[in-house]
Amino acid sequence: MIKEESITGRQLFAIVVMVQLGTEVLSLPHVEADVAGQDTWIAVLLSGLFAQLGILLIWWLGSRYPDRNLYTYISTIVGKPIGLCMNAVFGLYYAFSGFLLTTNYADVLKRWMFVLSPWWILLLMLLIVCGYAATSTLRSLALISQTMIIVPIVGFLLITLSGTYGFDAKNLLPVLSGGWNPVMKGAYAAFSSYVGYDLLLYAYPYVRSRSNKGLLLWMSIANAIAIVFYVAVCLVCSTMFSLRQLTYIPEPIVFILKNYQLEIIQSLDILFLIFYACVVLSTIYVYFFLSSKAFMHLRKNGWGKQSVWVWAIVCACFAGGFFMTKRSNIIQVAALQDQASVYLIVVLPVILLVLSTLQRTMRNGV
DSSP states (O other): OOOOOOEEHHHHHHHHHHHHHTSSTTTHHHHHHHHHGGGHHHHHHHHHHHHHHHHHHHHHHHHHSTTSOHHHHHHHHHOHHHHHHHHHHHHHHHHHHHHHHHHHHHHHHHHHTOTTSOHHHHHHHHHHHHHHHHTSOHHHHHHHHHHHTHHHHHHHHHHHHHTTSSOOGGGGOSTTTTOHHHHHHHHHHHGGGGTTGGGHHHHGGGEEOSSHHHHHHHHHHHHHHHHHHHHHHHHHHHHHSOHHHHTTOSOHHHHHHHHOOOSSOSOHHHHHHHHHHHHHHHHHHHHHHHHHHHHHTTSTTOSSOHHHHHHHHHHHHHHHHTTOOSHHHHHHHHHHHHHHHHIIIIIHHHHHHHHHHHHHHHHHHO
16 A cells, blocks of 8 residues: 555544535535525535435445555455546546636636636636645645634634624525425535545545544544534525525625625625635645545556646646636536535445445355
8 A cells, every 4th residue: 555644633624624615615505595495504404414424434434444545445345457447436536526626716716806817827826736735645735724724714703793794584484395305405416515524535544543433523523513614604695695696696605795894804705715715725635635646546556656646637627627617617517526426425435335244244154
């Protein structure tokens, strides 16, 4: 197995929080409004609980192979040819996820801040920063996340404080007016917001913890914080806007902050977007890091250098960005990424756990 520096449970907690909160905070209420209606917050809450089950599943799978990461033990379960193919799929998935998130945030910056700046310049700047960070070790990424953990805290305070101005709780009523069907569809749509806990598939053997239960506890706390954050965002947006308004505003949180006035601070929306870029960039460079590691594990002793893979991914993302200049294209591709997340982060671990259990039962029977 390729060597990797170990991290503590607290560092794992920090990096998972940053990755989970860097995906869809800005657009989640808008996306959910089309599906779950005024029950957006219930759908997001249920999705977070489903993510907790996913964490338990990955933790259980990792405990079967405590000294190896997914990219090494997957071949033990399904065979070397299929295992190598799955590593390549994971590499493409994480590279694509990072690419999609980069193009999406570049689009947000273009529309809200840098209207006159060329779109490709914004994309290039984001990719260079993320590419440089992704060439680091897991411990270095964890240390960066620990340093920047204050950013989502400040963001949460800004969001909740802005929600105290002009809210209308009646927008949340009636609860479950359409039954549970829209809520369950909304929970499925919101699941990609919690993607990030799958870092445990790779990081499990490198976490220094007194016990496996301690590792599970850190992951559960990180997911609980993501649940509180996302539910709070949806509640604030749902009470500030009507359902019809939410369906027309792509980033309602930014819109709220734009209209929220403080005597000592001007343009809270711009300040929020600048600071929250730290969280988004953390998610992107973790995706690029995981992608490079997946490609390196296409050979037992490592295939190529991490830095080479990272910059190859960055170049590919920059080239692909010229085909994703319209927001409609980003939304269409994001739907495919959501489906891929369910298959690779939920369905595949279930299959691997079942096969691993069957193999262990057969060996014990013999």
